[in-house]
Amino acid sequence: MPRPAAVSAEQIRTTVLAMLAEAGDAQPPSGERFRHVVSVRKLRARLGAVYPSALSRILNTIETEVVRAGLAGVAIPGLPDTIAEQMRTLWHAAVAVQLDDVARLREEATQAAQASDAARRDADLRTEMLRVELADLRAQLSARDSDLATLRADGRSLTERAETLRASAAGLQAELDTVTSTLAQSRQAHAAEFAAVHTRYEGLSRQLLQETEHQREAWRSERERLALEIVRVQERTAALEGLRERLLTDLASERERGQRAAAEAAALTTLVAEQRALLQGIQAGPAAQAGTRRPVRSATMPAATPGRHRRTPTTSAPVATPAPASSTARRKAR
Numbered sequence: 001m002p003r004p005a006a007v008s009a010e011q012i013r014t015t016v017l018a019m020l021a022e023a024g025d026a027q028p029p030s031g032e033r034f035r036h037v038v039s040v041r042k043l044r045a046r047l048g049a050v051y052p053s054a055l056s057r058i059l060n061t062i063e064t065e066v067v068r069a070g071l072a073g074v075a076i077p078g079l080p081d082t083i084a085e086q087m088r089t090l091w092h093a094a095v096a097v098q099l100d101d102v103a104r105l106r107e108e109a110t111q112a113a114q115a116s117d118a119a120r121r122d123a124d125l126r127t128e129m130l131r132v133e134l135a136d137l138r139a140q141l142s143a144r145d146s147d148l149a150t151l152r153a154d155g156r157s158l159t160e161r162a163e164t165l166r167a168s169a170a171g172l173q174a175e176l177d178t179v180t181s182t183l184a185q186s187r188q189a190h191a192a193e194f195a196a197v198h199t200r201y202e203g204l205s206r207q208l209l210q211e212t213e214h215q216r217e218a219w220r221s222e223r224e225r226l227a228l229e230i231v232r233v234q235e236r237t238a239a240l241e242g243l244r245e246r247l248l249t250d251l252a253s254e255r256e257r258g259q260r261a262a263a264e265a266a267a268l269t270t271l272v273a274e275q276r277a278l279l280q281g282i283q284a285g286p287a288a289q290a291g292t293r294r295p296v297r298s299a300t301m302p303a304a305t306p307g308r309h310r311r312t313p314t315t316s317a318p319v320a321t322p323a324p325a326s327s328t329a330r331r332k333a334r
Helices: 009-023 031-037 040-047 052-069 071-075 081-296 305-320 323-333
Strands: none
Touching: 009 031, 009 040, 009 052, 031 052, 040 052
């Protein structure tokens, strides 16, 4: 079921007429002037919480009546013009007074509402602050109670620990006395042992110095012997280096002689081949001449002629003696 409107239709109608009268129009307003002077937003500002749909329907009805019939016809119908004008003037004055009273009452109500709202806000703020302070105090009290309980427990534990520490201190004091006496005896024994060790160290030190001196002498003589040995080795190395250089020089000279002998052997081989070819040519020439001349030879030709031709190759035979090649082979064999 819908909630009834807080303002009735008559109150809305009276408010609309008052707004039109406040506008100061002499003639009935037109539709645009009516909508300019009166609107749903302005009516809600004056009347308060009203449903916009219901207010819009009522406002449309009032607009139709006012625009068609005019403000005078709506307000005081069926009167002469003079009386209607006077009644309208009176009505305007009454509306103005009523509007002043309404504005004053509204202003007072607004101020009272604002003051009550401010007082309520202040009260709410004070209440909230007191609640916050109370919560803080309760939290502090709880923390203080927990700290107090913790401190009491710590105090009891510290008291018990102090008693334990006192008992431990007594036992430790007794142990300290025992350890002090033992330490004194140990120091005396250590001093005696240290004196014995010092005496032994002195003897060992002198013995070590003597052995060190002997070792130094031995090392010195050994170093001198090694120095002489090094000198002899260096001289022997120098002699071996000289012998090596001499052998390398001889080897190089032998290589050169071998190369020259090989060249001479090659030249002699070439010369022998040439001599043999020449000899064969010489031997072939008289044989050909003898074959061509034998049919015409006379019987009175002396028999010594062929002998001369046969001695010719024997005279040129010594040219092919390989005496230099044998000498070269002997050098290579050496």
